[in-house]
Amino acid sequence: MTALDAADRDLLIRELGRPPRGVVGVAYRCDHGVPAVVRTAPRLEDGTPFPTTYYLCCSVLAAAVSRMESEGLMREMTERLEHDEDLARAYRAAHEAYLADRLELGDLGTRVSAGGMPDRVKCLHVLVAHSLGVGRGVNPLGDEAVDRLDEYFRGAKSCARLA
Numbered sequence: 001m002t003a004l005d006a007a008d009r010d011l012l013i014r015e016l017g018r019p020p021r022g023v024v025g026v027a028y029r030c031d032h033g034v035p036a037v038v039r040t041a042p043r044l045e046d047g048t049p050f051p052t053t054y055y056l057c058c059s060v061l062a063a064a065v066s067r068m069e070s071e072g073l074m075r076e077m078t079e080r081l082e083h084d085e086d087l088a089r090a091y092r093a094a095h096e097a098y099l100a101d102r103l104e105l106g107d108l109g110t111r112v113s114a115g116g117m118p119d120r121v122k123c124l125h126v127l128v129a130h131s132l133g134v135g136r137g138v139n140p141l142g143d144e145a146v147d148r149l150d151e152y153f154r155g156a157k158s159c160a161r162l163a
Contacts (some may be wrong), residue, residue, distance in 0.1 A: 001039055010033045015059045022050050024105060027133030030058045037133040042106040052114045053102040054129035064152040065124050068145060074134040077121040077141050087140060092118040094139035098130060 003132030004012075004023050011034050012020040016073030022040040030036035036058035044050050056062050058100070082090045095118035099111065124145050 002037070004038070011035060012038070012057055015057050020057070021045070021053050023055075027054055027129075030061060032058070032060070034058045036061055037129045039101075039105070039133060040107045042102050049108055049110075051102065051108060051112060052126060052129075053098060053108070054104070054114075054126065054133040056125045056129040056132075060153075061128065061149070062125060064149050065128050065145065067152040068148065069124050073145070073148075074116075074124055077144075078116070081120065090140045094118075094130065094142070097134070097138050101134070116126040 001024075004020075008026060009020065009042045012023070015034060020038065022044045023062055024041050025039050026035040026037070027039045028035075028037035034057070036056065039053060040050055040054050040055050042050060042053070052139075056065065072134055081091060095113050098113040098117060102108070102113070114123065115126030117127075121127065121141060127139055127142035128145050129142075130139045131146050136143050
C-alpha cells in the first residue's frame with residue numbers, strides 16, 4: 001500500500017466523480033497509473049460505518065466488472081459455493097482475511113465483511129478490489145473474476161494484472 005498524494009486524489013476525483021472518502025492508502029494501481037483500488041477506513045470522517053475496506057475506483061475496471069455482474073456471474077458463483085466445499089472453505093478464509101485487514105484500521109464491532117462474503121457473492125466490485133489489493137491467492141472468486149476481465153473489455157486489453 002502506498003500513501004495517497006495530491007495527484008492521486010485528483011485522479012480519484014476524476015474516476016469517482018466526487019472526492020474520495022476515508023482513504024488510507026492506494027492498494028493497487030491499474031496499468032493506466034490510476035489508484036484503481038484504495039484501502040479505506042472502517043468509518044468515514046463523520047463516523048459513518050464503511051465496511052468496504054478495498055474499494056474499486058478505476059472507472060474502466062468498474063465498468064468491466066459491472067458487465068460481469070449484469071451477465072449473471074454473481075449468481076453462478078453463489079451456486080458454486082453451495083456445492084463446492086473446497087471453494088466455500090477458501091471463500092470463508094478470504095472473508096476472515098478481509099476482516100483482519102479491516103481490523104488493522106479499526107473495529108466496526110461486526111463480523112460482516114463485504115461483497116456477500118462468506119456465504120454468497122453480492123458484489124463483484126468488492127471481490128475484484130480485494131484480489132487486486134492483496135494479490136492472488138487470498139480470494140478465489142475475486143481471482144477468478146480478475147482472470148476473466150479481458151472478456152469484458154470489449155476487445156481492449158484489461159488494465160488489471162495479477163502476478
